[in-house]
Amino acid sequence: MTVTRPAIGVMLRDWRRRRRLSQLELSIQADISTRHLSFLETGRSTPSRDMVLQLADRLDLALRERNRLLLAAGYAPVYSETPLDAPPMTAVRSAIRQVLGGHEPYPAVVVDRAWNLVDANESLSVLTDLVAPRLLVPPANALRVSLHPEGLAPHIVNLDEWRGHLLHRLSRQVEFSGDPELADLEEELRGYPGGETHGTGSAVDGIVVPVRVRRDCRVLNLFTTVATFGTPLDITLSELSIESFYPADEVTARELRNRRTPSARTA
Known part of the structure; x- marks a missing residue:
């Protein structure tokens, strides 16, 4: 059984829109060019692991969602989920x-x-x-x-x-x-x-x-x-x-x- 995940570019675009940010506003906050952000959202460029985390931080995403972004980009999650009784x-x-x-x-x-x-x-x-x-x-x-x-x-x-x-x-x-x-x-x-x-x-x-x-x-x-x-x-x-x-x-x-x-x- 094959599990498909949303493309990282689609997820970045959806979160940006949910936060009511334009590409210009997010690119300024993330200190990248609008052109580069556009390429990431359309899939013409693949973000590095650090770039995923940087954009997730500027989008103020929950840790669970940051892991999902990393997985969509092909990287391992960085945040653990430890049971409270552990x-x-x-x-x-x-x-x-x-x-x-x-x-x-x-x-x-x-x-x-x-x-x-x-x-x-x-x-x-x-x-x-x-x-x-x-x-x-x-x-x-x-x-x-x-x-x-x-x-x-x-x-x-x-x-x-x-x-x-x-x-x-x-x-x-x-x-x-x-x-x-x-x-x-x-x-x-x-x-x-x-x-x-x-x-x-x-x-x-x-x-x-x-x-x-x-x-x-x-x-x-x-x-x-x-x-x-x-x-x-x-x-x-x-x-x-x-x-x-x-x-x-x-x-x-x-x-x-x-x-x-x-x-x-x-x-």
Whole structure:
């Protein structure tokens, strides 16, 4: 069975257009002539390994996509993809657990590039307790859990606003990455019932978009921050992000502080 790959020139042209760059703009950034870039895109010239990496850097491509460009040009990939449970990732796992544990009693979750749940702290149960168990079977998807009719969606007071915010984030990610898996996920989520605000879904008279979750006759008012690893050289590491939930008001903060986790009850 023969596996065919897209020509390197076609891939370079497609990524340049996705980044909304002209040949002139990219050639200036890459410090090459427009003529040379044109020859690369049309297949009249073959890029060197260093040229592939240089153009990939100027196009701000993910490490996974840089490997694909190298393969298309006939070169070996340079970026590894190490499983998170492998021995070389021991320090990374330790750092993740430290961040997750240190964020208690507020929820925090680690997801991969496709928004699949990789890890979480115990306080995430304040949200996942409201979700149908089948949606939490690995690989659980954080966006599906949020917007599915059997997930958090029925408990989110500002579902229109939150849905619009999440779909806007995902749409931008699809546009930037060109990832077909993410495109399929976006199509699935847009098919779920529920409203959607237009644009970014920014809260009126606010500074962040909160998610307001009704639980036990109370409304938890939360906002999130996202953290990634700096200067990663491994694909797995580059695609991990930690999303941390913070209380947006003192009532929510007090409610989360008073909620004892299983480990705290047995301590």
